[in-house]
Amino acid sequence: MVRYTALKGLYDLEKTIGSGGFAKVKLATHVATGEKVAIKIMEKTTLGEDLPRVKLEVEALKTLLHQHICRLYQVIETENHYFMVLEYCSGGELFDHIVEKNRLPEIEARRFFCQIISAVAYMHNLGYAHRDLKPENVLLDKEENLKLIDFGLCAKPKMGMQAHLYTSCGSPTYAAPELIMGKKYLGSEVDIWSMGVLLYALLCGFLPFDDNSLENLYKKILSGKYEEPYWLSHDSKALIKSMLQVDPVKRITIHELCHHPWITSNSLKPVVFIHKTKFEKDDEVLSTMSAICGESNTDIWKKLMRSDRTDYRTATYLLLLDRKLRGLSLKIATKS
Numbered sequence: 001m002v003r004y005t006a007l008k009g010l011y012d013l014e015k016t017i018g019s020g021g022f023a024k025v026k027l028a029t030h031v032a033t034g035e036k037v038a039i040k041i042m043e044k045t046t047l048g049e050d051l052p053r054v055k056l057e058v059e060a061l062k063t064l065l066h067q068h069i070c071r072l073y074q075v076i077e078t079e080n081h082y083f084m085v086l087e088y089c090s091g092g093e094l095f096d097h098i099v100e101k102n103r104l105p106e107i108e109a110r111r112f113f114c115q116i117i118s119a120v121a122y123m124h125n126l127g128y129a130h131r132d133l134k135p136e137n138v139l140l141d142k143e144e145n146l147k148l149i150d151f152g153l154c155a156k157p158k159m160g161m162q163a164h165l166y167t168s169c170g171s172p173t174y175a176a177p178e179l180i181m182g183k184k185y186l187g188s189e190v191d192i193w194s195m196g197v198l199l200y201a202l203l204c205g206f207l208p209f210d211d212n213s214l215e216n217l218y219k220k221i222l223s224g225k226y227e228e229p230y231w232l233s234h235d236s237k238a239l240i241k242s243m244l245q246v247d248p249v250k251r252i253t254i255h256e257l258c259h260h261p262w263i264t265s266n267s268l269k270p271v272v273f274i275h276k277t278k279f280e281k282d283d284e285v286l287s288t289m290s291a292i293c294g295e296s297n298t299d300i301w302k303k304l305m306r307s308d309r310t311d312y313r314t315a316t317y318l319l320l321l322d323r324k325l326r327g328l329s330l331k332i333a334t335k336s
């Protein structure tokens with residue numbers, strides 16, 4: 001097991017739970033609280049020109065505080081590495097959940113899809129596009145609530161969500177036609193397309209556009225033609241069709257999506273933006289921390305408010321708050 005001195009005494013690393021291009025994700029335990037976390041480890045040398053993306057993602061995640069967006073607790077930078085301490089999503093990938101069940105009944109698909117819409121509407125409302133929405137980037141927590149992960153490709157156009165983007169990114173299978181054509185595109189519109197692919201995967205158990213050859217895959221995406229299995233209801237077909245519009249101008253908007261009959265049926269309320277308050281002050285949590293560090297609640301809270309919200313004190317506070325919200329005892333391991 002590789003030893004990282006920067007984590008010593010703070011986090012105990014365990015098994016690797018994911019590895020991608022320039023990062024690997026390891027399960028870990030936050031020593032002070034015993035809470036599980038996921039730590040994304042990136043080597044600066046392998047990051048190369050992707051280095052700025054890390055800073056973009058960290059800045060985005062400091063702003064994106066939402067119950068269906070995986071939480072960033074702490075960032076540790078050393079000479080050679082970046083460590084992102086993230087929320088542990090023990091339910092694993094939504095993709096595996098769909099494969100396991102073959103496909104989801106409309107009721108369950110709707111529950112998951114409303115959570116995705118809530119997170120994406122929130123992001124778009126704050127001027128962020130994810131640009132890499134795919135089942136692998138949608139995890140489940142222990143209560144089977146969704147958590148969006150991997151904002152490494154997210155964009156916050158300086159001129160707002162009406163400004164066009166040009167970088168081609170994300171995986172082709174879920175990529176919108178305008179993105180694979182290399183045309184200028186709106187982040188919000190490509191996210192809607194990817195959500196259409198996601199909803200199709202939830203309801204059908206397979207992908208609308210799939211092919212081993214990239215060229216054929218592109219042709220299928222650009223044709224906008226896909227199979228409609230017999231089990232899809234009329235409303236499901238209509239909703240998917242409104243999202244998988246090749247012409248982005250004809251594509252449903254996130255606002256229309258929040259109020260779509262398929263979403264609001266079964267007396268589900270329209271999806272509203274739920275702004276998670278930045279940090280709720282909790283004296284019981286602060287007292288637990290002050291018992292260890294000897295500082296007063298007020299001093300700890302002041303330091304938290306002045307911090308860049310990604311230090312060990314912030315991680316400890318947030319993990320204790322999570323424990324409390326889950327009805328668990330607040331305990332801190334004293335330095336042994």
Ligand SMILES: COc1cc(O)cc(Nc2ccc(C(=O)Nc3ccccc3)c(OCCC[NH3+])c2)c1
Nearest residue numbers: 017018025038070086087088089090092149150151
């Ligand atoms: C904002 O959230 C992010 C940003 C980011 O850049 C990367 C990640 N990656 C994560 C975060 C958490 C997990 C995780 O908890 N996985 C897990 C835990 C228990 C059982 C099964 C999975 C994570 O998993 C590895 C990738 C799974 N495809 C990645 C989050």
